[in-house]
Amino acid sequence: MKQRSKGHLRLAVVGHTNTGKTSLVRTLTHNRDFGQVRDQGGTTRQVEPAQLVAEDGTRIELFDTPGLENAPELIEWLDSRPGQRHDGPERVEGFLRQSQAVQRFAQEASVLALMLDVDAALYVIDAREPVLEKYQDELAILQWCARPMLAVLNFTAAPDSRREQWQQALARVGLHTVQAFDVAVRDPATELRLFEKLKSLLDKHARALDAWMAHRKAEEDRRRHAGLAAVADLLLDAAACALEARRDDQAGQKRVRRQLQDMIREREQVCAATLLELYRFGQEKVDDDGLPLSDGRWRTDPFDPETLRHYGLRASGYAAAGAGAGAVVDVASGGLTLGTGTLVGAIAGAAGGLFQGGGPRLHSRLRGRVLVQVDDAVIRLLMARALHLLQALVQRGHGSRSPLQIGAAGSARRTRLPRTLRRARHHPDWSTLTPGHPAFSRQRALDDLTGELDDEWQEKHPQ
Numbered sequence: 001m002k003q004r005s006k007g008h009l010r011l012a013v014v015g016h017t018n019t020g021k022t023s024l025v026r027t028l029t030h031n032r033d034f035g036q037v038r039d040q041g042g043t044t045r046q047v048e049p050a051q052l053v054a055e056d057g058t059r060i061e062l063f064d065t066p067g068l069e070n071a072p073e074l075i076e077w078l079d080s081r082p083g084q085r086h087d088g089p090e091r092v093e094g095f096l097r098q099s100q101a102v103q104r105f106a107q108e109a110s111v112l113a114l115m116l117d118v119d120a121a122l123y124v125i126d127a128r129e130p131v132l133e134k135y136q137d138e139l140a141i142l143q144w145c146a147r148p149m150l151a152v153l154n155f156t157a158a159p160d161s162r163r164e165q166w167q168q169a170l171a172r173v174g175l176h177t178v179q180a181f182d183v184a185v186r187d188p189a190t191e192l193r194l195f196e197k198l199k200s201l202l203d204k205h206a207r208a209l210d211a212w213m214a215h216r217k218a219e220e221d222r223r224r225h226a227g228l229a230a231v232a233d234l235l236l237d238a239a240a241c242a243l244e245a246r247r248d249d250q251a252g253q254k255r256v257r258r259q260l261q262d263m264i265r266e267r268e269q270v271c272a273a274t275l276l277e278l279y280r281f282g283q284e285k286v287d288d289d290g291l292p293l294s295d296g297r298w299r300t301d302p303f304d305p306e307t308l309r310h311y312g313l314r315a316s317g318y319a320a321a322g323a324g325a326g327a328v329v330d331v332a333s334g335g336l337t338l339g340t341g342t343l344v345g346a347i348a349g350a351a352g353g354l355f356q357g358g359g360p361r362l363h364s365r366l367r368g369r370v371l372v373q374v375d376d377a378v379i380r381l382l383m384a385r386a387l388h389l390l391q392a393l394v395q396r397g398h399g400s401r402s403p404l405q406i407g408a409a410g411s412a413r414r415t416r417l418p419r420t421l422r423r424a425r426h427h428p429d430w431s432t433l434t435p436g437h438p439a440f441s442r443q444r445a446l447d448d449l450t451g452e453l454d455d456e457w458q459e460k461h462p463q
Contacts, residue, residue, distance in 0.1 A: 008059045009205045011198075012114050012147075015124035016138060017067025020154040023183040024124055025050050025064045028191070030280050034064075047114055054215035058208050063114055066107040071137035074105050078141075088144030092116060108141070115145035120202055127153040127161045127180075131169040139173055148201040149175060152194070156180040177201060186396055188220050224394065225454060227278050231386040232449040234271040236442070238264050239379050239417075240424040240431035242371045256372050261303050263433050264374060264382070268298060271386055279393040302381050311384055313377040373425070379417060387453075391461075418452040420445055 013021045026034045029050050052060040078091060092112050095101055102109040115121060121142065125135070142149065151170050156163050167178055179194045192213055199209040241263070245256040300307045308314060423445075428434040430442045 008061055009120075009202070009208050010061045010063070010118040012063050012065060012111070012118045012121040013124060014065050014111055014115070014121050014142060015068065016126070016129075016135060017069050019067070019124045019126040019129075020183045021067070021124045022048075022064050024122070024152065024154065024181065025062050027183045027186055028052065028062065032281065047110055052212060054211050056211055056215075058211040058215070060208065060212055063118065065111045065114060068108055068111060068138045068141075070105055070108060071141055072134050074108050074141060075137050077101060077105070089116065089146050092141075092144050112141070112145060115142060115147055118147060119205060120148040120150065120198060121145075122152050123149050123175075124152045124154055125166055127156045127163050127166055128158050130162060131165050136169070136173065139170075139175065143173075143175075149177070150194070150197055150201060151175050151178040153178060153180045154183055157182045157185060184396075186394070188216075188394075192217065223278055224390075224457070225450070227275055227390045227393075228453045228457060229446070229450045230271050230274040230278070231383070231390060232446055232453055234267050234386060235379065235383055235421055236424055236446055236449055237267050237431045237433050238374050238382055239421045240427050240429075241433040242373050242428040242431075243434070244369050245372060247368055247370050253370065253372070260372055260374065260433075264302065264378070267433070268302060268382060268385070272298060272389060275386070275390055275393055279396070281393065281396070298385070302378050302385070308377055308381060311381050313381055371428075376417065379421065383417070383421075387457075418449055418456075420449040420452055424449075 013025055015021055022034065025048075026032050029052060031050070034048070034050055046066065048064040050062045050064065052062065074095075078095060081091075081094070093116070095105075096109060096113055123139070123142065129135070151166075153163055153166055155161060163180065170176070170178055177197055177200065179190075179197050181190055181194055195209050195213050195216075199206050202209070241260065243256045243260050245253040300310070302308075305314075424430050427441070427445070430445045432442070
């Protein structure tokens with residue numbers, strides 16, 4: 001038997017083959033590269049360790065195990081041996097000393113040897129399966145190891161889930177501590193409840209479990225805030241950016257339009273890559289998941305009218321900047337041919353609006369020139385896509401292999417732009433994409449916008 005780490009909580013993840021044990025470890029560790037997951041059973045052939053480590057050094061050790069496959073035969077073998085039926089740990093130890101039996105029941109032997117060396121076990125059940133005798137035999141053998149067990153019902157969200165039947169069956173064998181935990185749908189609150197139930201079984205490890213839950217909650221808050229800050233960074237750059245072009249230079253205006261579009265596209269890709277990295281979904285895995293991204297890049301163009309229509313949006317034909325002072329005109333009526341109608345020009349000499357942020361120097365520079373900005377419809381699209389992606393990543397279990405859904409089409413139309421974004425129209429210096437305008441006041445605006453997004457997020461997703 002291995003030397004145990006003092007003070008660390010050790011948990012075995014056990015159950016029948018192909019019930020989602022490896023996927024559970026992936027979700028708890030936020031590591032989709034842990035182990036191997038396939039549709040066929042028996043993928044995990046040996047014990048695989050993983051760790052949860054809090055900032056204060058508190059450590060919870062998880063052990064993924066091979067699936068139990070021959071519990072009925074093992075019970076028959078044990079019943080044929082001399083010894084007391086109720087001497088559970090002694091019977092298991094006796095079995096482990098029999099080399100021929102260990103070879104015959106190799107997977108069960110590795111699981112039972114581990115069970116004798118851990119503090120508790122998570123027994124993972126595919127709730128879609130009928131309650132068969134083989135599962136009851138597994139529970140009986142595992143209970144001989146005299147370790148606390150928490151039953152984890154997986155796939156409870158499936159339409160063919162037998163959750164109630166399983167809860168009744170578990171109660172009949174005295175296993176009343178049960179937690180539904182669908183590994184494909186990561187719910188931070190459900191994850192915390194799982195550890196709360198473990199705490200009810202393990203008094204002497206209460207401090208370690210409290211420390212881990214506090215760590216995970218703080219980590220979740222930090223990750224969400226960092227994600228919203230990345231979204232705010234994208235939106236501020238896009239909304240505040242203002243590029244100049246000569247009013248009498250049609251070719252130059254087209255070049256400016258393409259330049260702005262390319263910059264915004266690239267900034268959206270940076271935001272998507274940041275969110276994927278924050279939630280530990282590597283870009284090389286994204287295309288396999290059916291995301292509308294390939295290698296972390298969106299496959300649909302935010303400046304394409306079809307993309308806008310998919311989100312229930314239509315280019316408005318005018319920009320928000322300076323609209324109150326009549327400073328903004330439709331690009332088409334101003335002689336700028338931009339095709340999709342998602343960019344607009346702001347004529348130099350306007351009395352207010354944009355120039356409140358740029359000052360007299362900008363006012364002077366723009367005589368005989370136009371400013372090109374992104375239309376509100378595109379800003380709404382960028383905001384909706386980024387927030388939908390963030391929400392999907394928050395809720396996605398690292399054991400999931402199904403396509404990631406990023407939100408319903410049409411919802412962007414109802415999205416109200418935060419106050420800071422509306423103000424950004426008048427402050428080209430808030431965008432890192434606006435040339436010649438060092439962003440002196442940008443950080444405060446970025447903090448304000450992040451706070452506005454966070455307030456709206458918590459209102460929509462109360463914990």
